[in-house]
Amino acid sequence: MIRMLHAGDLHLDSPFTSLKYFPENLWTQVYESTFDSFHQIVQLAITQQVDVVILTGDIYDGADRSVKAQARLIRELEQLGNAQIPVVMIHGNHDHLAGEWLNLPFPENVYLLGPEVETIQLSFENGETACFTGFSYAQRAVHERMITQYPVKNAQVDYQIGLLHGNLEGSQSGHSPYAPFTIAELLEKKYDYWALGHIHQRKVLHELPAIVYSGNIQGRNKKEVGEKGCYLVELSPHDCRLVFHPTAPIIWQELSIDCAEISGIKGIYLMLSEALEKLEQEGKNKLLKVILKHVELSDPQELKALKNGELLAAFQDGQQLKQPFIWMYQLEIEEQEALSEFGTAYYQVEWEKMLKELTTEATFEQLAAPLFDHPNHLPFLEALSIEEKNEVIAHSKQLILQQLSKKKRGDLREDL
Numbered sequence: 001m002i003r004m005l006h007a008g009d010l011h012l013d014s015p016f017t018s019l020k021y022f023p024e025n026l027w028t029q030v031y032e033s034t035f036d037s038f039h040q041i042v043q044l045a046i047t048q049q050v051d052v053v054i055l056t057g058d059i060y061d062g063a064d065r066s067v068k069a070q071a072r073l074i075r076e077l078e079q080l081g082n083a084q085i086p087v088v089m090i091h092g093n094h095d096h097l098a099g100e101w102l103n104l105p106f107p108e109n110v111y112l113l114g115p116e117v118e119t120i121q122l123s124f125e126n127g128e129t130a131c132f133t134g135f136s137y138a139q140r141a142v143h144e145r146m147i148t149q150y151p152v153k154n155a156q157v158d159y160q161i162g163l164l165h166g167n168l169e170g171s172q173s174g175h176s177p178y179a180p181f182t183i184a185e186l187l188e189k190k191y192d193y194w195a196l197g198h199i200h201q202r203k204v205l206h207e208l209p210a211i212v213y214s215g216n217i218q219g220r221n222k223k224e225v226g227e228k229g230c231y232l233v234e235l236s237p238h239d240c241r242l243v244f245h246p247t248a249p250i251i252w253q254e255l256s257i258d259c260a261e262i263s264g265i266k267g268i269y270l271m272l273s274e275a276l277e278k279l280e281q282e283g284k285n286k287l288l289k290v291i292l293k294h295v296e297l298s299d300p301q302e303l304k305a306l307k308n309g310e311l312l313a314a315f316q317d318g319q320q321l322k323q324p325f326i327w328m329y330q331l332e333i334e335e336q337e338a339l340s341e342f343g344t345a346y347y348q349v350e351w352e353k354m355l356k357e358l359t360t361e362a363t364f365e366q367l368a369a370p371l372f373d374h375p376n377h378l379p380f381l382e383a384l385s386i387e388e389k390n391e392v393i394a395h396s397k398q399l400i401l402q403q404l405s406k407k408k409r410g411d412l413r414e415d416l
Contacts, residue, residue, distance in 0.1 A: 002124055002159060005045045007230035008056030008197030009216035010038050011094065013069035015061065018221045019287075019329065023320035026327060029285065033250045034061075035072055037217040040247035041230050042076045046083045048232060051124045053085055054132070056197030056214065057092025057165030063099025063140065070104045081109035086122055088113070091136035092165035092197055093178050098139045112136065113163065117149040121157060129156075133191075134163030137178075142166075147181040153190040159235060162189065165197040173199050174223075186211055193235055200224050202231075202244065210240040219252040222289055222330070227251060250285040256334075260294035265302040265311065268292065272315065279326050289330040306333065359393055368392075 012034050019030060045053050060069055080087055087110045091097060097115055106112060111120050115138035123129050131154050135146060146166065153160040164186075166179030175198055183206055186194050194211040201224075202215030214231050216224065228248035234241040255275060262268055272290065279286060297303040305311055312331040319327050357363050 001234055001236040002128055002130060003050045004233040004235060005050045005053045005230055006195045006212060006214045006233055007041050007217055008214050009058045009200055010034060011058055011061040011216060011220060012038065012073060013061050013066055014220050016220060026320050026325060030250060033248065034218045036249045037247045038076055041217060042079050044245055045080060045085055050085060052122065053080060053087045054163060054195045055087065055089035056163050056195050057090045058094040058197060059089065059091060060095040062094060063096050065095060065101045067102050074104055074106065077110050078107050081107045085109065086111065088132045088163065090134045090163050090165055093137050093140050093176065096137035096140050117146060128158040130159040130161060131157050132161050132163060142179045146179045147185045150189055159192040162191045162194045164194065167198060168205065175199055183211060193233065193240060208240060210242060212242065218248040222252055225252045225254055250287060252287045254289045256291045256293055258293050265297060265305060276326055283324055285324045286326045288326055288328045290328060291332055291334050293334045295333050355397065358396065364389060
């Protein structure tokens with residue numbers, strides 16, 4: 001039996017661009033979180049006395065990795081070297097080999113696989129041997145089916161482990177479809193374990209042989225919720241035991257609260273306070289998004305305080321002084337789609353036509369131009385990412401539905 005630690009998508013030095021307005025002291029913790037998580041992974045590998053550590057790409061967040069990030073990674077790898085633990089690693093699409101950087105050398109215990117599919121062989125103290133096969137991205141986009149270049153298992157070794165930073169063909173992962181593969185293609189190679197990277201949600205695609213996405217080690221935005229970390233793997237000729245270990249110091253979480261039975265903003269405040277107290281008892285740093293459902297506020301001033309951020313600011317106040325912290329970065333009301341109130345197929349067709357037009361790149365740029373192209377705004381506004389554009393469109397849709405829900409059918413016909 002050999003014991004391995006499988007981690008991937010470290011994204012060291014991640015800028016966390018989705019958190020633009022954040023208390024300075026908490027921002028330091030957020031920025032350090034990827035480094036802190038990897039430190040915990042290294043300590044786990046040492047205390048568990050694993051035979052090998054496998055890192056499956058996107059070690060750094062960017063191709064132009066900083067000297068600081070490299071130096072901190074190397075210090076951690078040296079700790080593994082001091083414990084006589086080899087490291088087999090690859091680079092992915094974020095930290096591909098075509099980037100420009102001052103290249104600091106890795107310690108001798110690190111085996112970095114190159115841009116062509118290659119195999120290295122390691123021997124362990126118990127006398128068993130294993131081959132490790134994989135490749136690093138030569139450039140950011142790798143569309144080829146690199147899996148076709150992987151050899152079948154070497155019959156002369158006890159184990160063969162595949163490292164692959166790529167996308168399961170046909171999956172709705174939300175990630176770029178680089179180095180695509182199918183489960184059948186992996187199984188054809190007769191490997192004993194597939195260590196996958198690229199997808200940030202941990203997932204076991206197949207049990208024996210184990211085909212495993214370890215996920216990323218620290219959530220980087222609101223879509224990457226829940227615990228993040230690594231897998232400890234105990235691999236024997238006829239069995240594979242996986243144990244997930246959370247290592248991320250900060251957890252992104254989304255919380256939905258049903259306000260159907262609550263009257264007034266005071267009731268919402270009390271319910272939110274109770275929910276936060278329960279989260280604080282968990283003793284973990286959290287970045288929290290709260291969605292309020294079925295909100296009915298008859299007082300316009302109360303509704304305004306909820307929508308303009310006053311209530312959110314009240315819950316943020318003082319949180320930067322607490323450790324561990326729970327920072328509510330977003331408080332939103334879930335709007336109920338009101339289109340059904342207008343009934344007819346005509347309105348449905350027109351609504352869908354308008355949405356399709358709104359979501360085109362040309363229409364979005366045209367509507368946003370007065371804001372982003374204004375000379376007084378240029379020094380302060382950055383170009384929106386695809387995720388941010390989609391969020392603007394989603395909010396626009398909800399605002400339109402809100403306005404439609406306030407109109408009677410007769411009023412709507414007059415407007416049209």
